[in-house]
Amino acid sequence: MKRHTRSSAVIAALCAGVLAFAGCSAQAEKDSGSSADAATNTSGLKNTSGEVMNKNIEEAEGVEGAKQLVEMWTSPPTSVGITEPVKGDIPTGKKIAFMNCGVEVCIGLGKAVEEASKILGWTVENVNVGATPDEINAAWNRVAVGDYDGVVASGLPSALFEDALKKLAAKKVPVVECCVTDEKNPAIVALVGDSTVPPTGKQYAAWIAADTDGKANTLWVGSADFPVISVLKKGFDEGMEKWCPDCKSDAIDIPAAEIGTTMPTKIASYVKSHPDVNYIALGYDGFATGLTQALTDAGVADKVKFIGDDALPANKQAVVDGTQAASIGFPIYEEMYAAVDALARSFLGEPVEPSLAMMPLYIYTQENMKDPTKFEPLVPDYQDQFKALWGK
Amino acid sequence: MTTTAIDRKAEWRRKLSFTNLSVVYILIALIIVFGIWKTDLFLTYDTFSGMLNQNAIQALMALALIMALSCGVFDLSIGYVMSLTSMTTAYLVSPQHSNLVPVMAIAIAIAVAVLAGLVNAIIVVVFKIDSFIGTLATGSIFFSAAVYLTDNVPISVGTSTIRDLGSWNFAQLSAPVFVVVVVTLALWYLMGHTPAGRAIYATGLGPEAARLAGIRTARIRFLSLILSATLAGLAGILATAKFSQGSASVGSPYLIQAFAAVFLGATLFRGSLFNAPGTVIAVVMLGTITVGLALAGVVQQWVPYAFQGVILVAALALGGLRRRVKAGPETSESDPTTDASDPGSPVQAPAASVLDPDRDPAVTSPHRPGQ
Numbered sequence: 001m002k003r004h005t006r007s008s009a010v011i012a013a014l015c016a017g018v019l020a021f022a023g024c025s026a027q028a029e030k031d032s033g034s035s036a037d038a039a040t041n042t043s044g045l046k047n048t049s050g051e052v053m054n055k056n057i058e059e060a061e062g063v064e065g066a067k068q069l070v071e072m073w074t075s076p077p078t079s080v081g082i083t084e085p086v087k088g089d090i091p092t093g094k095k096i097a098f099m100n101c102g103v104e105v106c107i108g109l110g111k112a113v114e115e116a117s118k119i120l121g122w123t124v125e126n127v128n129v130g131a132t133p134d135e136i137n138a139a140w141n142r143v144a145v146g147d148y149d150g151v152v153a154s155g156l157p158s159a160l161f162e163d164a165l166k167k168l169a170a171k172k173v174p175v176v177e178c179c180v181t182d183e184k185n186p187a188i189v190a191l192v193g194d195s196t197v198p199p200t201g202k203q204y205a206a207w208i209a210a211d212t213d214g215k216a217n218t219l220w221v222g223s224a225d226f227p228v229i230s231v232l233k234k235g236f237d238e239g240m241e242k243w244c245p246d247c248k249s250d251a252i253d254i255p256a257a258e259i260g261t262t263m264p265t266k267i268a269s270y271v272k273s274h275p276d277v278n279y280i281a282l283g284y285d286g287f288a289t290g291l292t293q294a295l296t297d298a299g300v301a302d303k304v305k306f307i308g309d310d311a312l313p314a315n316k317q318a319v320v321d322g323t324q325a326a327s328i329g330f331p332i333y334e335e336m337y338a339a340v341d342a343l344a345r346s347f348l349g350e351p352v353e354p355s356l357a358m359m360p361l362y363i364y365t366q367e368n369m370k371d372p373t374k375f376e377p378l379v380p381d382y383q384d385q386f387k388a389l390w391g392k
Numbered sequence: 393m394t395t396t397a398i399d400r401k402a403e404w405r406r407k408l409s410f411t412n413l414s415v416v417y418i419l420i421a422l423i424i425v426f427g428i429w430k431t432d433l434f435l436t437y438d439t440f441s442g443m444l445n446q447n448a449i450q451a452l453m454a455l456a457l458i459m460a461l462s463c464g465v466f467d468l469s470i471g472y473v474m475s476l477t478s479m480t481t482a483y484l485v486s487p488q489h490s491n492l493v494p495v496m497a498i499a500i501a502i503a504v505a506v507l508a509g510l511v512n513a514i515i516v517v518v519f520k521i522d523s524f525i526g527t528l529a530t531g532s533i534f535f536s537a538a539v540y541l542t543d544n545v546p547i548s549v550g551t552s553t554i555r556d557l558g559s560w561n562f563a564q565l566s567a568p569v570f571v572v573v574v575v576t577l578a579l580w581y582l583m584g585h586t587p588a589g590r591a592i593y594a595t596g597l598g599p600e601a602a603r604l605a606g607i608r609t610a611r612i613r614f615l616s617l618i619l620s621a622t623l624a625g626l627a628g629i630l631a632t633a634k635f636s637q638g639s640a641s642v643g644s645p646y647l648i649q650a651f652a653a654v655f656l657g658a659t660l661f662r663g664s665l666f667n668a669p670g671t672v673i674a675v676v677m678l679g680t681i682t683v684g685l686a687l688a689g690v691v692q693q694w695v696p697y698a699f700q701g702v703i704l705v706a707a708l709a710l711g712g713l714r715r716r717v718k719a720g721p722e723t724s725e726s727d728p729t730t731d732a733s734d735p736g737s738p739v740q741a742p743a744a745s746v747l748d749p750d751r752d753p754a755v756t757s758p759h760r761p762g763q
Contacts, residue, residue, distance in 0.1 A: 102539075102544055103544060103641075104544065104545050104546055107543055107544060107545055224693075252691045253691070253693055254693065255693060257645060258645075259645075260635065260639075260642060260645065261450070261645045261646065261649070262682050262696075264446070265442075265443075265446045265679075265682055265683060265686065266682065266686045268442070268446075269682075269683050269686030269687045270686055270689070270691070272433060272438075272439075272687060273430065273433050273686070273687045273688070273689055274689075289635050289637065289639075290634060290635050293445070293446075293558065293559065293566075293634050293635075294442070294446055296559070297438075297441065297442035297445040297446060297564075297566070298438060298439075298442045299438040299442070312546075313545075313546070313548055313549070314546055314548035314635075314636065314637045317548045317549065317636070318636070321552070321636075372548075372549070373488060373548075373549045
């Protein structure tokens with residue numbers, strides 16, 4: 001599944017982690033997004049988050065700026081982004097429902113929610129939401145009449161379960177979502193990861209500008225089935241304009257149902273019919289299924305590279321194998337800890353805004369890959385940072 | 393002109409007619425159109441080999457359906473069997489799980505597919521559950537087994553050990569293409585040139601008549617379901633090698649297109665009988681549309697679907713229209729023994745004509761096997 005939007009709540013949780021890491025004040029982390037442990041790289045930029053990250057992106061100019069950003073994003077991020085600790089004592093014994101869509105990313109998100117909840121003494125029940133609108137609605141309504149204290153969901157537009165959300169709101173059960181775009185249902189108390197999507201789109205641009213030395217002709221592959229990709233595309237376009245003004249780019253949109261079947265053929269045929277294309281930007285790593293073989297079959301594998309987003313294990317392996325140039329990391333752990341952070345604040349009646357901070361950004365390459373077999377936390381000490389925010 | 397010469401001419405006219413070769417003519421037309429439109433890109437060996445490579449697994453999935461459909465059985469589980477063997481293969485070669493050598497993993501995966509076919513056969517033939525529902529149900533069970541293996545998490549680690557199976561090539565044609573060629577020839581010979589093939593068609597055309605004629609229809613249906621699952625399983629293994637990943641969701645997208653290709657292929661060569669060469673040509677034709685439009689730079693999402701839909705309707709309707717005209721007023725559209733134009737029930741020839749290889753298909757029926 002493609003995250004439909006990285007909701008803002010996640011970002012807030014990330015900020016909290018930063019403070020914990022610094023072990024002193026939230027302000028210190030807010031300013032720098034990192035402590036003295038911030039990873040260094042030849043660019044001199046620290047891969048942090050929040051204001052510092054936005055400033056780094058803003059100040060980067062031209063291809064050289066893009067190269068500096070890539071240097072930064074290929075070094076481990078140091079901050080989970082959330083800087084403001086939870087003020088009260090977080091209650092234990094809460095029962096949380098995680099609305100699990102059952103696909104690889106959702107399963108990873110579910111595990112992260114469980115891990116975070118365990119720290120707070122909460123239990124998590126994975127609720128299989130199914131795939132059809134009816135199944136999703138039914139699952140949400142089961143949760144609405146259940147004895148849950150909070151709900152975490154990912155990638156599901158609330159229009160599918162508005163009635164259940166009303167019931168949950170009436171029961172004062174907070175709902176936190178990640179990975180959806182433009183979600184404005186008041187019954188959802190926090191959208192985590194939302195503000196991270198545009199800079200993620202810029203990561204594509206910086207990588208491609210740097211890797212081609214400002215001579216890119218890029219094919220952007222999107223799918224309207226994943227609304228978040230259009231937000232990524234916007235960030236990509238802005239980044240290309242800033243860091244690769246002489247570069248060209250075109251875009252195609254392919255239905256998600258064609259992943260692994262006709263999608264790779266269409267992409268490879270496009271590249272073949274546009275011989276100047278030297279880079280492919282996949283709006284989602286899953287679009288790479290069968291792509292390498294299709295490019296080889298079309299005789300264009302040697303003239304084009306590709307990058308995707310979400311760092312699915314198969315794509316991480318492809319990066320290790322050298323068939324995919326790079327993959328933009330998805331902060332699954334940090335985002336779900338942020339969702340739990342938002343729930344904690346909600347239970348205490350505190351504002352959830354701190355949980356909506358920008359998530360850590362990272363690009364996996366052949367050189368910095370650790371374990372390609374699974375999703376990994378991007379910030380090495382993310383747990384310590386969140387524990388400090390939560391007083392644990 | 394002698395009667396024999398006239399018969400021969402009529403026979404050739406029939407063989408080359410639009411009714412008999414509609415998809416081939418449309419494929420030729422597509423090649424001409426795309427060849428003119430994008431000459432330097434489309435009319436190349438790279439495009440030809442690439443198109444075959446990209447559609448080989450789809451073709452294998454379509455071939456998996458032929459025998460079952462020919463004897464009147466639907467197998468809706470093939471997509472899930474493909475997923476199951478994909479996950480099984482990846483699971484077995486993965487060092488995180490079983491770490492078996494590829495040959496052993498593939499053998500076990502094939503055995504799993506055969507077992508799945510056996511389950512289908514028992515459900516449909518022994519328990520006499522309608523194949524449409526029965527295989528839909530077993531498909532869910534196979535899918536759940538695929539999901540159970542790793543909690544629906546795709547497996548990529550270790551699949552490099554079988555990657556050669558998907559990427560090995562000769563003359564730029566990958567291994568799955570040669571697998572499809574072998575399976576096509578085997579099915580073509582079995583179903584078109586052996587008594588067993590006639591028995592398969594007879595079972596589908598009129599099971600009761602076939603049974604009374606001494607054909608062991610239950611056994612044929614039983615075996616057909618095992619064969620379909622086995623071929624789907626083979627497709628799953630090849631997909632795992634090609635994509636370097638085992639996935640529980642890999643099979644489902646192939647199902648609808650497989651049925652489309654099989655029914656489209658049935659309009660070729662054998663007058664509404666499912667057949668392997670026709671099916672493969674149909675897959676190639678559908679693949680040609682995808683590749684041709686992409687090379688031509690048509691990026692609007694709706695165009696390939698509309699184009700493909702129009703082509704499908706044209707191939708089916710024109711073939712059927714011509715056949716109706718040919719059948720004339722003596723042919724009742726409601727009579728399943730004479731109407732060959734109904735794509736929903738394509739095995740329409742009278743069992744007698746199938747069983748009697750000496751009857752002249754041009755005179756008595758356009759559906760005689762072996763043509």
